[in-house]
Amino acid sequence: MIEAHNLTKRYGRQQAVDGLTFTLRPGQVTAFLGPNGAGKSSTLRMIVDLDRPDAGYARVGGRRYRDLPHPLREVGVLLEARAAHRGRSAVNHLRWLARTQDIPAARVPEVLDLVGLGDAARRRVGGFSLGMTQRLGLAVALLGDPGVLLLDEPLNGLDPEGIRWLRTLLRDLADEGRTVFVSSHLMSETALLADHLIVIARGRLLADATVKEFVADQPSLEDAFLRTLEGAR
Numbered sequence: 001m002i003e004a005h006n007l008t009k010r011y012g013r014q015q016a017v018d019g020l021t022f023t024l025r026p027g028q029v030t031a032f033l034g035p036n037g038a039g040k041s042s043t044l045r046m047i048v049d050l051d052r053p054d055a056g057y058a059r060v061g062g063r064r065y066r067d068l069p070h071p072l073r074e075v076g077v078l079l080e081a082r083a084a085h086r087g088r089s090a091v092n093h094l095r096w097l098a099r100t101q102d103i104p105a106a107r108v109p110e111v112l113d114l115v116g117l118g119d120a121a122r123r124r125v126g127g128f129s130l131g132m133t134q135r136l137g138l139a140v141a142l143l144g145d146p147g148v149l150l151l152d153e154p155l156n157g158l159d160p161e162g163i164r165w166l167r168t169l170l171r172d173l174a175d176e177g178r179t180v181f182v183s184s185h186l187m188s189e190t191a192l193l194a195d196h197l198i199v200i201a202r203g204r205l206l207a208d209a210t211v212k213e214f215v216a217d218q219p220s221l222e223d224a225f226l227r228t229l230e231g232a233r
């Protein structure tokens with residue numbers, strides 16, 4: 001479970017996140033939607049303590065991120081897909097992370113296979129394509145077999161086969177009882193991927209609903225989304 005309560009963040013004069021409150025339940029894929037600059041990444045960063053809120057708080061499984069003894073084993077995060085050391089191989093990057101979090105080394109080949117990087121395990125990360133880099137980011141997120149996944153635009157850079165693969169993977173992870181939170185700008189993909197939606201604009205909550213409820217009588221998720229944004233102006 002992920003809880004945000006009155007989460008608020010200002011950068012200088014920019015109100016990035018403005019009193020956001022929501023609760024995400026396990027067993028569902030929740031999409032995080034909002035236009036550019038809406039505050040999605042800022043919210044995700046505050047959930048995992050990469051940024052301090054000015055007010056409010058976020059909790060993962062009832063605890064603040066900083067109080068989790070082995071964060072990677074509880075929350076899998078894909079925020080900056082290019083965060084891996086470029087000179088390292090994928091397998092060495094994951095082994096190093098596993099060591100820091102008391103995760104058995106045997107998990108490394110497992111996650112590499114899971115994300116389809118088994119054959120590229122020994123290649124330098126610096127030579128990876130965008131899609132491969134996303135897959136490595138997912139491997140990092142899945143390394144600790146966490147119950148909560150926070151993925152910032154994980155579909156970016158994936159080819160159609162990769163998108164379908166990720167959709168199935170996220171569905172399976174949710175069906176296993178995990179909480180899956182995914183930001184995206186791809187409306188038709190989101191409609192296929194998500195059960196639930198959190199929609200924000202200018203840091204404020206516009207909708208917290210099932211995809212079905214949110215789309216209601218609109219022709220598509222894209223229509224419902226754009227209409228909601230217009231209504232909030």
Ligand SMILES: Nc1ncnc2c1ncn2[C@@H]1O[C@H](COP(=O)(O)OP(=O)(O)OP(=O)(O)O)[C@@H](O)[C@H]1O
Pocket residue numbers: 011012014015016034035036037038039040041042043
């Ligand atoms: N470190 C920072 N310093 C200054 N301003 C920031 C910082 N991080 C975010 N902002 C500002 O906060 C607002 C929200 O940005 P954020 O990246 O959270 O939005 P987003 O919804 O993830 O956008 P996108 O869909 O474009 O990735 C924007 O106006 C952005 O310029």
